[in-house]
Amino acid sequence: MPLNDHTVKAFDADIGQLRGLIAQMGGMAEHAIAGAMEALRRHDLEGAQRIIAGDKKLDALELEVEQLAVRIIALRAPLADDLREVVAALKIAGVIERIGDYAKNIAKRIPSIESHGEIEPLSVLPAMSALAVRMVHDALDAFAARDADAAVEVCRRDREVDDFYNSLFRVLVTHMMENPRTIGQVTQLLFIAKNLERVGDHATNIAEMIYYAATGTHMVERDRGALPSLTE
Amino acid sequence: MPLNDHTVKAFDADIGQLRGLIAQMGGMAEHAIAGAMEALRRHDLEGAQRIIAGDKKLDALELEVEQLAVRIIALRAPLADDLREVVAALKIAGVIERIGDYAKNIAKRIPSIESHGEIEPLSVLPAMSALAVRMVHDALDAFAARDADAAVEVCRRDREVDDFYNSLFRVLVTHMMENPRTIGQVTQLLFIAKNLERVGDHATNIAEMIYYAATGTHMVERDRGALPSLTE
Numbered sequence: 001m002p003l004n005d006h007t008v009k010a011f012d013a014d015i016g017q018l019r020g021l022i023a024q025m026g027g028m029a030e031h032a033i034a035g036a037m038e039a040l041r042r043h044d045l046e047g048a049q050r051i052i053a054g055d056k057k058l059d060a061l062e063l064e065v066e067q068l069a070v071r072i073i074a075l076r077a078p079l080a081d082d083l084r085e086v087v088a089a090l091k092i093a094g095v096i097e098r099i100g101d102y103a104k105n106i107a108k109r110i111p112s113i114e115s116h117g118e119i120e121p122l123s124v125l126p127a128m129s130a131l132a133v134r135m136v137h138d139a140l141d142a143f144a145a146r147d148a149d150a151a152v153e154v155c156r157r158d159r160e161v162d163d164f165y166n167s168l169f170r171v172l173v174t175h176m177m178e179n180p181r182t183i184g185q186v187t188q189l190l191f192i193a194k195n196l197e198r199v200g201d202h203a204t205n206i207a208e209m210i211y212y213a214a215t216g217t218h219m220v221e222r223d224r225g226a227l228p229s230l231t232e
Numbered sequence: 233m234p235l236n237d238h239t240v241k242a243f244d245a246d247i248g249q250l251r252g253l254i255a256q257m258g259g260m261a262e263h264a265i266a267g268a269m270e271a272l273r274r275h276d277l278e279g280a281q282r283i284i285a286g287d288k289k290l291d292a293l294e295l296e297v298e299q300l301a302v303r304i305i306a307l308r309a310p311l312a313d314d315l316r317e318v319v320a321a322l323k324i325a326g327v328i329e330r331i332g333d334y335a336k337n338i339a340k341r342i343p344s345i346e347s348h349g350e351i352e353p354l355s356v357l358p359a360m361s362a363l364a365v366r367m368v369h370d371a372l373d374a375f376a377a378r379d380a381d382a383a384v385e386v387c388r389r390d391r392e393v394d395d396f397y398n399s400l401f402r403v404l405v406t407h408m409m410e411n412p413r414t415i416g417q418v419t420q421l422l423f424i425a426k427n428l429e430r431v432g433d434h435a436t437n438i439a440e441m442i443y444y445a446a447t448g449t450h451m452v453e454r455d456r457g458a459l460p461s462l463t464e
Contacts (some may be wrong), residue, residue, distance in 0.1 A: 070319055073305045094326060173416050180409045187405055187422065188373055194423070 008191065011076045013217065016087045018068055019144060025061045025096045025142035027158050028054070032103030033199060037129040040110050040122075040192070051107035058100035065093035085146075088213035092131050092143065096210075099136060102195040102202075120188060125170070125196070128164040132196045135203035142207060145173045148214040152206035154217065161200030168193045237307035243308045250300055250321045252378060256294045256304040257328045257373035264290070264335035264366050265431060269361040272342050272354075272424070290332035297325035313448065317378075319360035320445035324375065327434050327441075331368060334427040334434075341420045354421060356403075357428070364428045367393065367435035374439060380446040388452065395434030400425045 032051055040049035069090040072078065078086055135154055142150035174192050175184045213218045264283055271279035278309040304310065310318055367386055374382035404422050408415045443451045 022254045066319065070305060070315065072301060074309050076316070077306050083302065084292075084308070085300065091326070094323070169419075173419060176408065176419075177412045180412050181413070183408045184405050187401075187408075187419075190419065190422075191426070 011078060011082065013071070014068065014072045014076060016086065018065065018072065018086065021061060021065050021068065023094060023140060023144060024091055024094070025065070026057060026136065028058055028061070029099040029103065030136055031094045032058070032100050033106070033133050033196075036103045036106040036110075037126055039107060040113065041126065043114070045111055048110040050106040052104050055100050055104045058097050062093045062097040066090060069093075081202050081213065084213040084216065087208045088143075091209050094216070096136075097111065099199055099202050102199050106195055108177055109192060112188050113185050118131070124164070124168055125189070125193065128161065128168065128193065128196050130167065131161050131164065131226050132199040132203065135200055136206070138172075139203045139206040139210065143210045146210070146214050148211045151207040151210040151214070154185050155204050158200050159206045161197055165193055165197035189222060243304070243310060245312065246300065246304045247309060247314070247317065250297065250304065250318065251387045253297050253300065253327070254292060254321055254324055255291060255372060257297070257325060258368065260286070260293070261328045261335065261379060262332040262368055263454065264332050265338070265361060265365050265428075268338040268342075269358055270340060272345065273358065275346070277343055280339040280342040284336050287332050287336040290329050294325045294329040295400070298322060306316065313342075313445065316445040316448065320375075320441045322386055323441055324438050327438050328368075329395075331431055331434050334431050338424050338427055341424060344420050345417050352374035356396070356400055357421070357425065358426050360393065360400065361427065363396065364393050364435065366432040367432055368438070371435045371438040373443050378442070378446050380443050381445070383439040383442040384451065387436050389434045390432050393429055397425055 032054060035047065036051045038044070039051060069086050072086050073083070076141075135157055137149065139154045141147075142154060167191065172186050172193070176186050179186075208219050211217075262288060267279065267299065268283045271283060301318050304318050305315070349350070367389055368390075371386045373379075374386060403420065404418050404425070408418050411418075440451050443449075
């Protein structure tokens, strides 16, 4: 395919649309997680239901990204870093859709957590959630800016979310031992904490994809100071 | 691109290679789940370590699938059901890689579960695992045969895995209430059960992708008799 002005402009327009869709999906996933946590805090069952219903929009957007990415690859035949970016967008859309699934999963657990006022560790979850949502947000900013350094920074922060989870895990298990009658509900909180930890992991995955798209090389472990989690 | 014999043959060779890679990944993921459960049963820490180390191979194969799929789309410009199959392969590789992650996650939990002989519900996990692994196996058979009916059948069976999980969830929570000192370990088993339930979900995702690739339409909920899970 001859690389003329028209081709370049058409590709730029396509990639612009692709980035717009990813930004839109990212914003929706962030709001879904934050909304699910807010519904949990207020034991708002209608709010939880809205989060669950809203997940369908993310699924539809993922399909749109997929179709657009395939069309770009087939029609524009992008090369090197352009191709890497299109493939990254395709994969990032899949990861964001999964982050939406975690929001849905958190929302589904809310009806089973009634006496949330009595469970003290619940007060720590919003801070953990804020941290995980912030990672998703910054990862998508890094994608918009094609910023490999910002992507590395996101990965570094995954340790904080993991530390949060590990300490919360111990606190919740202790709480269950001391209050066996709360085990059913605290188990739900444990899964919610795990979901938030996974949101952090997925933000890290997105950041790794951005790094690869921007540089053509994979992020090495020592860049991000990664250590294995104890209670993962 | 002119649709001559050479083009058709080249595409068939490419798609054959793609299917081979997917089959290889699927076999590895099945063995990883089964191996992790066997290591759990025997409290085999070296076996667990091998499962964790082996996950890197799945990651590498996923990358290979991705590169081949992109090359096929860019060079062969497949249309309609051929294009859907290539995109399905790309996405299925991502899902299989995640199934491998669940095997790794199960293996990582094994060192924390010492007194497994004392925890009776552990005896139910292998049956649940066998069911989930079978779903993965049958989903990949359906992919190899482009068989939409077999894909629907895999989705129908997800209910069994969910029922297993829901009943195990209640049993494990009850076990914790009655034996608070085992809470730390039983929590690990709960996460393992959840991982197996997710493996079933992922087999379902693969089956849905196969159905779409084969028919061009999305599987509707009533085809598979899906009902929401209670304790998901």
